Amino acid sequence: MSEPRRTRTDVVIPVYAHVGLTRRCIESVLEHSGPELGRLVLVHDCGPEPEMLPMLRAFRLADPRIIVLENEHNRGFISSSNRGLSLGAGDAVLLNSDTRVTPGWLSGLREVAEAHPRIAAITPLSNNGFLCSVPVLQRSSPTSLFEPLELDLSGLPLYTLMPTAVGFCLWMRAEARQRLGLLDPRYGRGYHEENDWCQRARGAGYLVARANRVFVYHEGEVSFGGQRRVLDVLNLRRLVRRYPKYLEETAAFEARPEAHQAARYVAAQLARRSPHSSIG
Template identity: 30%
Template sequence: MVILNWNGRDFLRRFLPSVLMHSDGATVFVADNASTDDSVALLAQEFPQVRLLQLPDNLGFCQGYNMALDIVREQNCMVFPSALAGVGLELSQSGAAASGFRYYVLLNSDVEVTPGWLRPQRELLEHKPRVAACQPKIRQFSQVPEQRQQFEYAGAGGGYLDQLGYPFCRGRLFDTLETDTGQYDDPRPVAWATGACMLVRAAAWHELGGLEPTFFAHMEEIDLCWRLQNAGHEVWYHGGATVFHVGGGTLHKSNPRKTYLNFRNGLALVYKNTHSAELPGVMISRVALDWVAAARLLLQGATADFQAILRAHWHFVRQLSYWRAQRQRFPPRLRSTERRGVYQGSLVWSYFGQGKRRFSELNPQQLT
């Protein structure tokens, strides 16, 4: 299990105890992205059982995890120790998994886990060999009991995409969050699992090269899961386990930098992964809708966000040769109707044009 940290001292102090207590004996690594606070000193003083990986610079979420998991693999340290051999790990005499690392857990530093949160996901991957990644139910972390019943933005009850590649979740359409009443407890295939709390097969991770490093952060897990499906794997959600996520811990949604990353990465996401037969229509529609969003922000006086969208589009075009090479490296083999977790319609129209605010209001016949 690897927790990527950047200036998250307070999150580590608050949430590491629950991780260490409730993770079925999994080995816990903290990969520090060149923090300038005293995160490293805190780990040494208060959590000596945690294995520290100190990265040379702030590499961002994507390259930070890529480097950290490469180091974990090279060190030949087990993610799940021999005490869990009974659930399907084949162990060598040295105590390491005979076939190498079976699973990685990517866990944000601002996540509170609960007793038994890891076992249902691990058992799902053990019993379904085609599943390469899985997430639990994600609810909001809050001191207010009523708010803790709400789904959290980044993952909620499992990630979906619409025909144009816009992400949403069971339990969250755009900024509208539902209250968890058990309506999304069923395990099921989805389009993407959240990077805030993801269990992924090590072999599949390395097969596809991990996270897209140029993304830096935001939508990187969607890109990975889309590539996993194109490569023949499945991505699942398991509602039998729950974690609580603070969200926005390192970059708030009002930050223009986040606006830039979301729009730049959004274009790259659909360009890299959309089937060739669908790509022209999807790209034209996405660019047009991005300009509508930019104009709306300008009218609202949000000039910094407007400028962030302009930069996002310019930088996407400037890097087009790179995105083309990545598309050729991992060819998009599946049409939208052949992928799981896709809404065969426009979420933008359903939400803003038809007033649909809950996942259950979407036409189930349009969901794959």
């Protein structure tokens, strides 16, 4: 009897700046995704570094799974994301170029997706991931705290339901994308577009989950420069106008023990590994 065919997932990475971080991100996806990886779609958004596009083209020539889309002008994160996501009709992961995935990440996200058919969006644990941050919830930690990564996350629940996923690494179910559409371009250059999509999903009866046994490094705060705070505030206002209960539901989740379970679990492991370190 032949083995069942694996479901493959496309990974979409909008690319603008930071050649070194972007190269590291792409290499980690190619190294750690396994047979679950479908296509790796790199969307070049006319960034300031002339060496970026040749690097992306070199990756494309070296691996047939890679597709490079070249924007004719700078379109911004949301438009670039939607262009990449529109290339396929299946499940997809939208991944920031300043991330670094770890072994088994894609199969780990798939395991959560297969655990409940109504889960539309999934985000893994991270050193910098808002409601998915470890070892302290909502607090970013340097990547050096986890290196070399030897965390055993198998003792955690497979997933935790949340009010929203986080955009640095966002798994999106094909069925939900086809029903709800993509990211809303009215959020401009970015920030809170993934929260908006998750609220639309929840309104349509879908669920949002944190994958407690998957970890992805995230540098964070390397996009938008000094405009980051302004964009964050403006788009949060837009989000709350649309979904008045968003902040209340997020605060309620933060107050529940299950919100902190993964962070405390990881903090305990790190403390055992480095008993003299201070966390939190």
